[in-house]
Amino acid sequence: MTNGSRSAAAGRKTPTGTAVRREVRTVERPVPLRQAVYDAIADMIITRVLQPGEHIVETELAAQLGVSRQPVREALQRLCTEGWVDLRPAQGAFVHMPTKEEADHLMAVRALLESESALLAAERATPKDIERLWELQEAGEKALAADDSEGLVAANANLHAELMQIAGNSVLIEHIAMVDRRMRWYYAPIALVRGRKAWDEHASLIRAVAAHNAQHACELMRRHTETTRTMYAEQHETSD
Structure with missing residues (x-):
């Protein structure tokens, strides 16, 4: 018997000396x-x-x-x-009171990462992926119709996250996840201001991904994220 086998055994033996194996259950613990x-x-x-x-x-x-x-x-x-x-x-x-520079730096990085994710998503997307993207688009449009700012922030984050998953690059996903929470924080004040135009841009992006037009999807995402970046800066200046 190997060391691994012995460690999995129960520690007691039958009369013949054969170890009896028990099922080992994983420990379930609540979030601290x-x-x-x-x-x-x-x-x-x-x-x-x-x-x-x-x-x-x-x-x-x-x-x-x-x-x-x-x-x-x-x-x-x-x-x-x-x-x-x-x-x-x-x-x-x-x-913390976010500065204009903090937001601008993060959104600049986001634009690069998300553009690449859109390009990869367009290369890899399946019909099922496209169906899911349209479901998320519908959720966003419903939140928009209801003037639901919190719902818009969530729907926007979910749609972008789905594109990342479709892209299938684990390193890219890891890096985008680092900025996702703070991006939602910055996006909240402009979600309703961004409004209809943002979701029209999402729809165009989904169509490009569905058509597997990778370069066009990349360019659309770049414009989309840059528009959000510009609008946040303008909103920040207005509120100062």
Whole structure:
């Protein structure tokens, strides 16, 4: 018997000395509390329940989430490290106020990554993939008709994520995932402003992917992401 076999055995033997194997079950464990609290606060920031610049009061947030202050404090420390929260001495925690430069840099990188994902998606897409893209397009148009900003942000993220999955490049997916959460944060204030035009652009993009016109899909995505980048900058200047 190999070492691997012995480690899988139960440790007891039959009268003949043969090891008896037992089924080993994987351990199921819930999401740790600190992770759940972190995810909840991050989601509140991304969806702008907590607004940029807003003071975060630990006791109030802990009461809202039904937890003690300790996991909230730990989550805020982590969110500070990741740039979502600013911790100011003697003042407390504040939701980070994104600068125009931060957003512009991230959106520039996003434009490059997403353009490549659209090109690869057009080369690889199956009829089933195209059907799924149209389903996501429909979800976005329904949110648009309902003036549902949160729904638009989610639908936009889902459609772009689906294109990444179709592209099938794991390294590309990993890099885009790094900017996805923050992109949704930036997109929230302009989702309704971007409006009909954004979803018309999505429809054109899906048609290019369905036709396997890779270069055209790449160019459409580049224009699409650059338009969002420009609109965010304009909106930021207006609100300053």
